[in-house]
Amino acid sequence: MPLPPLVSPGLPLTREQLARGSRHLLLVEIGVDGQRRLRNARVCVIGAGGLGAPVLQYLAAAGVGTIGIVDDDTVDVSNLQRQVIHGTADVGRAKVDSAADSIAALDPDIRVIAHRERLTDGNVDAIFSGYDVVVDGTDNFPTRYLINDACVRLGLPEVWGSVLRFDAQTTVFWGRAGVQLRDLFPHPPAGDEVPSCAEAGVLGALCGQVGSVMATEVVKLVTGSGESLLGRVLVIDALRGRWSEIPLVGNGRTVVPREEIRMSDVPVTTAPELVARLAARDAGTDEFLLIDVREPEEFEAGAIPGAVLVPLGSVLDGSALDALPRDQEIVVQCQVGGRSLTAARVLRGLGYDASNLDGGILAWYAAS
Numbered sequence: 001m002p003l004p005p006l007v008s009p010g011l012p013l014t015r016e017q018l019a020r021g022s023r024h025l026l027l028v029e030i031g032v033d034g035q036r037r038l039r040n041a042r043v044c045v046i047g048a049g050g051l052g053a054p055v056l057q058y059l060a061a062a063g064v065g066t067i068g069i070v071d072d073d074t075v076d077v078s079n080l081q082r083q084v085i086h087g088t089a090d091v092g093r094a095k096v097d098s099a100a101d102s103i104a105a106l107d108p109d110i111r112v113i114a115h116r117e118r119l120t121d122g123n124v125d126a127i128f129s130g131y132d133v134v135v136d137g138t139d140n141f142p143t144r145y146l147i148n149d150a151c152v153r154l155g156l157p158e159v160w161g162s163v164l165r166f167d168a169q170t171t172v173f174w175g176r177a178g179v180q181l182r183d184l185f186p187h188p189p190a191g192d193e194v195p196s197c198a199e200a201g202v203l204g205a206l207c208g209q210v211g212s213v214m215a216t217e218v219v220k221l222v223t224g225s226g227e228s229l230l231g232r233v234l235v236i237d238a239l240r241g242r243w244s245e246i247p248l249v250g251n252g253r254t255v256v257p258r259e260e261i262r263m264s265d266v267p268v269t270t271a272p273e274l275v276a277r278l279a280a281r282d283a284g285t286d287e288f289l290l291i292d293v294r295e296p297e298e299f300e301a302g303a304i305p306g307a308v309l310v311p312l313g314s315v316l317d318g319s320a321l322d323a324l325p326r327d328q329e330i331v332v333q334c335q336v337g338g339r340s341l342t343a344a345r346v347l348r349g350l351g352y353d354a355s356n357l358d359g360g361i362l363a364w365y366a367a368s
Helices: 013-020 029-039 052-062 077-082 093-104 124-128 141-154 204-223 272-281 295-300 310-318 340-347 361-365
Strands: 042-046 065-072 111-115 133-136 157-164 166-176 234-237 242-246 289-292 330-333 354-357
Touching: 013 354, 029 204, 042 052, 052 065, 052 093, 052 204, 065 093, 093 111, 093 310, 124 141, 133 141, 133 204, 141 166, 141 330, 157 204, 166 204, 204 234, 242 310, 272 330, 272 361, 310 340, 330 340, 330 361, 354 361
Parallel strands: 042 065, 042 133, 065 111, 133 157, 289 330, 330 354
Antiparallel strands: 157 166, 166 234, 234 242
16 A cells, blocks of 8 residues: 655746656656655655666755755776766765766756765764665665664655675564564675675666666655555565565564574584585585575576576575475575575574585685
8 A cells, every 4th residue: 555655845946857757757656745845845865876876866846945965985887887866976975975966967856965974873863863764785784674674763754775796685673653774684694795886786787777766766755656665565576677575564563682692593514514514415414505695607607517597586586495305404505695695584583494615616716
């Protein structure tokens, strides 16, 4: 069911704003009132990078009246492959300044608030308190949990997205509705469990796809139109051209103090243990299934002997589940342990006996 509009209508639209938003005005679900709500909305976007760039562009194009940008980084030439709000001439500039200029060039009526600073426990509540909705376009787990916990405390809806290589996820969290990041990832992974885009790569165009979806979710929240992704996680496998979704049900949890957070809720198999267990399996004294959740081209380039290829996307969309045994232990493996941790969590939630290979195939190579 549609959620009620997040923002009340603002001032009557000017002639210029009517012309700019004319295609929105034709949509019954948005119309004049919806466009006035957008002009009255205050949206804070965390990160002016791969996801933040398209989000900022489409929020500005949609006519969101106040846009906050939080980022303490500068533009690097390697950013331009996906961070399309910046150009070659912006290399070396603060991302918040470059993004603000791009927004002003698109619509000078929009008020841009540049927060050139890193989010911390000390400033996050003060920054967020001036906005109606928060968009998380960050690329690291500590900041994602910081954002989530602040949004829960302040009662703010949060549009969230994540992209790595050819895979992406996006959804809407809202503590008031009982759904938050900790329902999807109860505990943050260790720092070396999930590679960064700089380590693993990312398809630039996929950032545009996900950022556009995130901007759409903001528009729907502000105007009260359509069906929000609240309670559903959209999963995109760009390499196979598949979009799917998984349900996300809140469990009424509250914000967990950092000192009480465990790093993983999935059993760990170490690389030396796997080496020994593979030898025992070959000798007939151990029995388990080793699955590799990387992509086929990664598997072809090098794999652990005896591993079975089950790409992460096929676990998330359910297409691989029928072929996996429920009466046998499953060890899940990827390149460095991040994607396999996600797969193992999903499998354990569905009743499979799954563990995660700590450090992935790279750790196995070192231990062999």
